[in-house]
Amino acid sequence: MSNESHKAEPVQMDETVAAPSHAADAQAADASVVDELTQANFRIEELEKALAEAQAKVLEQQDSVIRAAAEADNVRRRAAQDVEKAHKFALEKFVNELLPVIDNMERALVGADKADETTKAMFEGVELTQKTLLAAVEKFGVKQVDPLGQPFNPEQHQAIGMQPSAEHPANSVMLVMQKGYLLNDRLLRPAMVMVSQGGGVDTQA
Secondary structure (H helix, E strand, O other): OOHHHHOOOOOOOOHHHHHHHHHHHHHHHHHHHHHHHHHHHHHHHHHHHHHHHHHHHHHHHHHHHHHHHHHHHHHHHHHHHHHHHHHHHOOHHHHHHHHHHHHHHHHHHHHOOOOOHHHHHHHHHHHHHHHHHHHHHHOOOEEEEOOOOOEOOOOOEEEEEEEOOOOOOOOEEEEEEEOEEEEOOEEEEOEEEEEEOOOOOOOOO
């Protein structure tokens, strides 16, 4: 036997033996990637949840701020209205004290004879004083309600009674016993009136 026949042939590595090792490494890498993705997804969910909670809290705070601003605006508006009313009606008590004085002047003028020379000067003096007083209080929002001949208005007139009248339409003021007054369009005192039934008095038996 020759030496060539005993020469050892080179041993070839079977590629099929190394393949399982590479497959295990690939599976481990895949598992690591899946784990990282899972953790990333979990982290994303946590961040999304935290973001949603933060947005809800911001909306709640915005709503609270809006409600607080609206309440503050309402308080300011009510305060302004109260101040305006106080300015408008601060004279109400004072004017109510003046009304009997004006009424007495009215009665004095009704009871006096303007043509009588002995009382003419007094009549004119009382008349001038009354006009001056009415003009003065009118500057502060006081208006007289003298509804003679006007339709009856229950918001400003107080009916003492009703009478037939051929001269006045039905449901109109035929006589004013006491004039009314307004303060800045708010009723201080209604006018006391007699209301016409219309039609006149039937004199035939």
